[in-house]
Amino acid sequence: MSATGTSRLAALRGSNNEGVLALILVVLVIAMTIVNSDFLSAGTLFAILRSSIVPTVLALGVLIVIISGGIDVSFPAIAIFSAYTTVVLMRGSGIDAGVVLVLVVSLVIGALLGLVNGGLIARFKLPTLIVTLGTQGIFKGILIAYVGSRYIAELPLGMRMFSTQSLLTVPAGGENTSLHVLVVPAIVLCLLVNFLLRNTMFGRGVYAIGNDTEAARRVGFSVMRIQVILYVVAGVLAAFGGVLHVTLTRSANPQDLLGTELDTIAAVVLGGASIFGGRGSVLGTMLGVLLIQVINNSLILMGIPSAWQRTAVGLLLVIGVGVQAISARRSSRRVFAHREVVAPA
Amino acid sequence: MSSEEASGSSGTGDAVPILEARNIVKTYGGVTALHGVTLRLTAGHVHALAGENGCGKSTLIKIISGAERPDSGEIVINGVSHAHMTPKGAIQQGIQVIYQDFSLFPGLTVAENIVLTSAVAEKRTLYSRRQSRPAAQQIVDDLGLSLDLDQEVERLSVADKQLTAICRALINDARVIIMDEPTTALTHSEVQRLFALVSTLRARGVALVFVSHKLEEALQVAQDVTILRNGELIISGPATDFDRRSISHYMTGRDVDESRLVNPPRYDRDPVLSVQDLTLPGAFENISFDLHAGEILGLTGLLGSGRSEIAEALFGVLRAESGRTIVDGKATTIHGIRDAIDAGIGYVPEDRLTQGLFLDKSIADNVIASSLERHRRRGLLDARTIAATITEQFQRLRIKAPNVEAPVRSLSGGNAQRVVLAKWLANGPKILMLNGPTVGVDVGSKEEILTILRAQAAAGMGIIVISDDVPELVSVCNRVLVVQQGRISATYSGDDITPEAIQEGMAA
Structure with missing residues (x-):
């Protein structure tokens, strides 16, 4: 194989196997279409996109944390805490505020909760899994005990306005099928996070810390500051996801989202982010979320009990991590083979 | 080689130092790590900083790079005195440390690794991959290197990783580059390439500090030498005043014997280990040799020649595809580490800190x-x-x-x-294999380790030493096998074992 051929192939594969993932997604869609000819339709497409909105936004926060070499399991708690508290505050104060205020309030709450995570992790150098496991319990407890445990069906006007808005509507088999308008903020956030990670020094710092914290410090990155900021950003993204979730379900339920960690983390890891830190991309994460949604959707279409969905996603997570470990071992062997050729010269 | 031109061009003694650490004192909880040590670095000179482990070399480097603060003393850079440095301040003053582990980011590309430090130093907020590339290309071209800028560092060889680290140091207009044990992971030819690069850097007026255990290498490149022992400055002067023996004397405070000293093995008996046509395609082929009780067998060759893989196959880490291994007269199948240990084979791996x-x-x-x-x-x-x-x-x-x-x-x-x-x-064990037994070990400890090996051999153990430290092989081995591209290319024994012969055999 020529050198350019290999590199073109490598470019197509993507630095985090995004190409492979896209291929799997296409194969899966084709397979599902063969099994069930109803699968490939605007309706299914729009349904999958709609169900991907919240997971995508939550996954963006998890992606940043995983690239930095950490893991976050508190994001569903932050998401529902921020969104639910905002709804309660808006109702309590009697201000039926617009969407901007709703967003600002919940994002500030998300940022503060993220700050708690970041502060504990950066200041005391604690393991991220344990810290976020702890704060998850704390946030959940405070929410139920002090903010409320009731299901709220009456949302502020700002949220209600968007609940049933469509971006575009196409006729499909007699009735119309619509794409929800909230895919727009999800895509905008993807672009923003992509820019943040690739084109800012903060983003480079996140990768640097994930690669080698000590080396990042030696190069001059302020590791503590970057860590605090990245957990604040993750908190903000979680809160955004929470608001989107409440808007989409047209109700605020403090028990929602909790338990979705598995799907989200699996999506990020399948999307090529290394669980060891230092690697990952927004594109990969988007594909990972889509893959999980397509699989969940397919299982439903095939009439497989929902309990098996959890098994399938869990299996995917393990496979994703396994592939990473194996390819890491492969690439170390490649170095060896490379030396073998070069050394005698 | 280069010491004459150095003293000819600038005159070691009177040149104005680019950086001077004066009377540095540092204590850690009552233990004094440095007692008033002074280090003067001259532009265009390589300064070898030598000393045994724990002599204070690393502490001194940390103080110069701002990782630690001295209790007293000053750091004078271009005539300006500083009570202490900070990591960022040191980088801004053009001081760069190339750590032994290189401190690179394996998941980022070569270009990103090279430019990231300067981007941080410039306090930029935005980063553009496309704009950074030319700067990295510039450095690589200036130094006449061939590095694939878009390759992830993880996939580079050790030597290329080091070159990346050097490029990174230079992009900030480094005036002082401190290299911590730069040659430990490099083969002979790679070391020569590094030294050529060092001359280029000297010509640009960079002051270099070479922290090394390998004395000949230090003498080969350095114009100035400073030796520390137990946190004290023992001697500092032009490299021409030193030789290998005097340096090791100053380092240890005693004379270290490096002469060849071997015991006769039990050639009269059957070998404890007999390897016949051992083959693992891509790693080594048709490896055959005998090891007798009481023998120390050297296995050498360049890094990547297959020398380590042979040992790993005998220890069951790798699985040879064909060939026979006979331990104590019994044909033995070694498919895993357990098999090797049961057969009485021990292995001290190369990277003792992570593997051993x-x-x-x-x-x-x-x-x-x-x-x-x-x-x-x-x-x-x-x-x-x-x-x-x-x-x-x-x-x-x-x-x-x-x-x-x-x-x-x-x-x-x-x-x-x-x-x-x-x-x-x-x-x-009946058979002990050691891979780079004295890598990163100071002269004093090295001698003691070699003495232990001799004693074990005299007690009847068969020992295989895998090493590219030629003086070490000459000092302890009864026989030396040279591995080239996975095959044994030469065997030396008895009086044929000389540093020159082995060097020749490895480079041939």
Whole structure:
């Protein structure tokens, strides 16, 4: 194989196997279409996109944390805490505020909760899994005990306005099928996070810390500051996801989202982010979320009990991590083979 | 080679130093690491900083790079005095340290690794991959290197990783580059390439500090030499005033014997290990040799020649595809490490810190880690024999530590190496293979480790030393095999074992 051929192939594969993932997604869609000819339709497409909105936004926060070499399991708690508290505050104060205020309030709450995570992790150098496991319990407890445990069906006007808005509507088999308008903020956030990670020094710092914290410090990155900021950003993204979730379900339920960690983390890891830190991309994460949604959707279409969905996603997570470990071992062997050729010269 | 031109061009003594660390004192909780040490660096000179482990070299480097603050003393850079440095301040002043582990980011590309430091130093907020690339390309071209800028650092060879680290140091207009043990991971030809690069840097007026255990190498490139011992400045002067012997004398405070000293092996008996046509395609082919009791066999070759893979196959880490291994006259199949240990083979790996030791465990736990079988009685571990073994090994190998409960992480390189040795000796192997037994170990410890090997051989053990440290091979080996591209290309024995012959054989 020529050198350019290999590199073109490598470019197509993507630095985090995004190409492979896209291929799997296409194969899966084709397979599902063969099994069930109803699968490939605007309706299914729009349904999958709609169900991907919240997971995508939550996954963006998890992606940043995983690239930095950490893991976050508190994001569903932050998401529902921020969104639910905002709804309660808006109702309590009697201000039926617009969407901007709703967003600002919940994002500030998300940022503060993220700050708690970041502060504990950066200041005391604690393991991220344990810290976020702890704060998850704390946030959940405070929410139920002090903010409320009731299901709220009456949302502020700002949220209600968007609940049933469509971006575009196409006729499909007699009735119309619509794409929800909230895919727009999800895509905008993807672009923003992509820019943040690739084109800012903060983003480079996140990768640097994930690669080698000590080396990042030696190069001059302020590791503590970057860590605090990245957990604040993750908190903000979680809160955004929470608001989107409440808007989409047209109700605020403090028990929602909790338990979705598995799907989200699996999506990020399948999307090529290394669980060891230092690697990952927004594109990969988007594909990972889509893959999980397509699989969940397919299982439903095939009439497989929902309990098996959890098994399938869990299996995917393990496979994703396994592939990473194996390819890491492969690439170390490649170095060896490379030396073998070069050394005698 | 280059010392004459240096003293000719600038005159070592009177040149204005670009950086001077004056009377640096540093104590750690009552223990004095540096007692008023002074280091003067001249532009365009290589300054060799030598000393045994724990002499204060690393502390001095940390103080110059701002990682640590001195208790007293000053750092004068271009005539401006600083009470201490900060990591960022040091980088802005053009001081760069290339750490032994390179401190690179494996998941980022070569170009990103090169430009990231300067981007941080410039306090930029945005980063553009496309705009950074030309700057990286510039440095690589300036130094006449061929590095693939878009390759991830993870996939580079050790030598290329080091070149990346050097490029990164230079992009900030470094005026002082401190290299911590730059040659330990490099082969002979790679070291020569590094030295050529060092001359280029000198011509640009960079002051270099070379921290090295390898004395000839230090003498080969350095114009100035400073030697520390126990935190004190022993001597500092032009490199022409030193030779290998005097440096090791100043470092250790005694004369170190490096002459060839070998015991006759038991050639009269059958070999303890006989390897016949061992082959693993892509790694080594048709490897055949015998090892006798009491023999120390050297296995050398460039890094990547297959020398380590042969040992790994004999220890069951890799699985040879064909060939026969005969231990003590019995054909033995080695498919895993367990098989090798059962056959009486021990292996001290190359990277002792990650492969050979449980760093956070005590010396005692490490010593018995591979010999649990031997210390078992009725299915349970026998505390008494374990204690006996630990005490015996601790004393025999003279491990310098407060007690056997000290964690291995707290030990110096030489002592950590002795713990690995103790671990294998505790198992009483018939055959012991050591990969780079004295890499990163100071001269004094090195001599002691070699003495231990000689004693073990005299007691009837068969020993294989895998190394590219030629003086070491000459000093202990009865026979030396040279591996080239996976095949044994030359064998030396007896009086044929000379540094020149082996160098020749490796480079041929």
